Amino acid sequence: MNTAGEHMISEIVGYISELVPIHVDKTKTELSSIMTKYHVTKVENEDVHPDLTEKIQLFLSSKRLEGLAERTLDGYAMELRIFADHVKKKADNITSADIRVFLGNFPNLKMSTVGKKLFALKSFFGWLAGEELIKRDPTAKLKPPKTEKRLPKALTIEELELLRESCKTVRERAFIEVFYATGCRLSEIQKLNVSDINFQSMSCKVIGKGNKEREVYLSFKALFHLKKYLQSRNDDCEALFVTQRKPYRRLTGRGIQREVKNISRNCGLEDKVHVHVLRHTFATLTLNQGADIVAIQEILGHSDPSTTQRYARITEERKREQHKKYLVL
Known part of the structure; x- marks a missing residue:
């Protein structure tokens, strides 16, 4: 028997002897014969259990x-x-x-x-x-800490145009247009293949959170710039967005983030723009233009309507316009 097993037997016998009178040596011998069937490892205090x-x-x-x-x-x-x-x-x-x-x-x-x-x-x-692997949930009564409710950041129409004008290659412009038009997450665009794009219906299907599939749509502008990018390629890689140098392969999520950061640096929006901002911009601008919130929820792939509702913050100008339009005189 290993040392850990011997220590365990000594501790058990010591504990029992304090409760009831026993023959210590005999009890140790009998426990030792049982413990020879097992391998015991002591958990040190500094080790993860x-x-x-x-x-x-x-x-x-x-x-x-x-x-x-x-x-x-x-x-x-x-x-x-x-x-x-x-x-x-x-x-x-x-x-x-x-x-x-x-x-x-x-x-x-x-x-x-x-x-x-x-x-x-x-x-x-x-x-x-x-799964009944523990008797009770120790986190059941713990409440999440209160956090500041900040609105998702989005670009103005002017900033979006500035970002577009800062693109120096057809690939850069395709990045911006596809992300903005579809409102997709980075991982969803990164996994797309050329064959996933339906050029007739100007749409494609993406796999979102929870492995759920949904359809998203391209604008005429996005389709135009995406076609220009694809026509400029001379590789046979199936990925929608690929590396610039050989061997051509699917661009990683980090690679796409780096490309978008370079574009934003060209127009002085580096501190404000990252890939997810284009998703926020899609949601905010479409809702501000009067888009149906349920439709935008479906396009964004939100399971909870309240997540989409965060974007429904209209501008002062639009509030004034709506007031004038619908106020009964």
């Missing part, structure tokens, strides 16, 4: 089978790994107090970031409790 590690892996595997995006899974894995490094306990022994203390270790983080950490923990422990 193997039970917690195992349950994190089970959780991630289950969520992967449910179709969660790899980016979401990576986020869960990172947050749960940080938590496990701080709270070295069995999952069933973790309390609400443990989680509060853990979240309190990040005083310099924004409340929104702390909220993301709590969201990951709520997902994890909620799943464990639902």
Whole structure:
């Protein structure tokens, strides 16, 4: 028997002997004969508890089978790994107090970031409790921290035009037009192939969050510049957007972000523009022009209408216009 097993037997016998009178040596001998069938490993205080590690892996595997995006899974894995490094306990022994203390270790983080950490923990422990792998959910009574409700940033029509005029290549212009016209997320555009584009209907189907497919649409301007870009290529790569140098291959998400950042730098909007801003701009400008919010929700791929509602902030000029148009005199 290994040393860890011997230590465990000594601790068990010592504990029992304090409760009831026993023959210590005889009890140790009998327990030793039982323990020879098992391999015991002592969990050191500085080590992550193997039970917690195992349950994190089970959780991630289950969520992967449910179709969660790899980016979401990576986020869960990172947050749960940080938590496990701080709270070295069995999952069933973790309390609400443990989680509060853990979240309190990040005083310099924004409340929104702390909220993301709590969201990951709520997902994890909620799943464990639902699967009956723990007796209770220690996060059940923990409320997300209050955060500032800021409106999503969007470009004005003038800034959008400035961004367009700053494009120096047909590929750069295609980036801007396709992102703005479709309102797609970066990952959705990055995964598109040329064959996904229906040039007749000016549309394409993308795979969004939760592995859900939806149809999005191209404007005449987007289609025009996309065709110019595709005609300029002399490769046989299936991806819609590819690298500029050989060997031609699908452009990564980081590569697309870098391209858009270069365009914004050309017109002095570097601090304001990133890929997601074009999605915000699509939503804000279309809703300000009177688009049906349910239709925009479908195009954006929002499962919750309140997410789309955040963009429905009309300008002072439009409010004045609507007042004049609909006020009954």
